[in-house]
Amino acid sequence: MGALNKEQIQFINNYLDNSNVIYADIRTEMVDHVASEIEEIINNGDERNFYYIFKDYMIENKSKLLQNNKKFLKTADKKIRKALFKNLFSPAGLVTIAVFFAVLYLAFQYYSLETFKDLLFAVPLVIFLIFGLVYWIALRRYKLERFSAVERISLPLVFIFHFFVFLNNTFFGGTAEESKMLYIILTISIILSVMVALFRVTIQLAKGYQKRFKNLTVL
Known part of the structure; x- marks a missing residue:
């Protein structure tokens, strides 16, 4: 330009x-x-x-x-999806998936099935609440810019997770076959890692925006 x-x-x-x-x-x-x-x-x-x-x-x-503004929404969504994918499959993102998987697998070995299912319900909810609180504080205290893609993507992630838990309770019932639980734990680990990646991408977008626009004025 x-x-x-x-x-x-x-x-x-x-x-x-x-x-x-x-x-x-x-x-x-x-x-x-x-x-x-x-x-x-x-x-x-x-x-x-x-x-x-x-x-x-x-x-x-x-x-x-x-x-x-549909085309602007589409372009913004495409950028954040690309950033999420890149972040999720970066070395840090893969380590995050592995850590979540290891923690949840150990929890599955240690706790009863019912307690473990309660844990699966609570962990993403806590992470989502922490993300929301940090985002709200950043908006208020640090004047972070609001991002439509971030605000629209985070909530569906929670719904996706709880839908998955619903399917788990409905179709797997009270069974705890390790092969099935490994699949469930891996899926949930990826979902939780996407939430973490979303937080990282939000910070990256905010910093990029600040660099691009807030410091543009020629003194």
């Missing part, structure tokens, strides 16, 4: 922020889109000041831009 300088990109970001585009990932995609559109206008020969071009562009496109 060579045609626009840092102050101008920051201006677009601030404008969208003040227009209630509250999620940083969506706003990032919108900033890229608007900046590219304005650069094209400039490259096509419009020699007016940036702010006049921006004003006319937003008068014509603001309503459509803010209302029809």
Whole structure:
């Protein structure tokens, strides 16, 4: 985006922020889109000041831009899925899966089946609550930007887990065959690791956003 300088990109970001585009990932995609559109206008020969071009562009496109944001959601979701996959299958992510698996397997060996099932129910719920609390504190205390993908992905993970527990209780009943439990433990370890990876990705996105936009203004 060579045609626009840092102050101008920051201006677009601030404008969208003040227009209630509250999620940083969506706003990032919108900033890229608007900046590219304005650069094209400039490259096509419009020699007016940036702010006049921006004003006319937003008068014509603001309503459509803010209302029809499906493509921005899709792009943001694609980025976070890619980041989650990369994080989950990184060395740290694989170690996290192995640690969860080892801890849960030892718990299965040590506790009764009913106690173990209660543990399976409690652990992801506790991790989810910790994630939610840390995220809320970061939003309030440290002014972390909100991310739509993070807020929409975390809750379905919990539902997926509890649905899996429901299937476990329904189809496996009171049996505790080790082959079946190993499969269950592995699946739950992956789900828990996805939650941890989601936390890591949130921090990475926040840092990347801060670096890209908050420090853009030329002094």
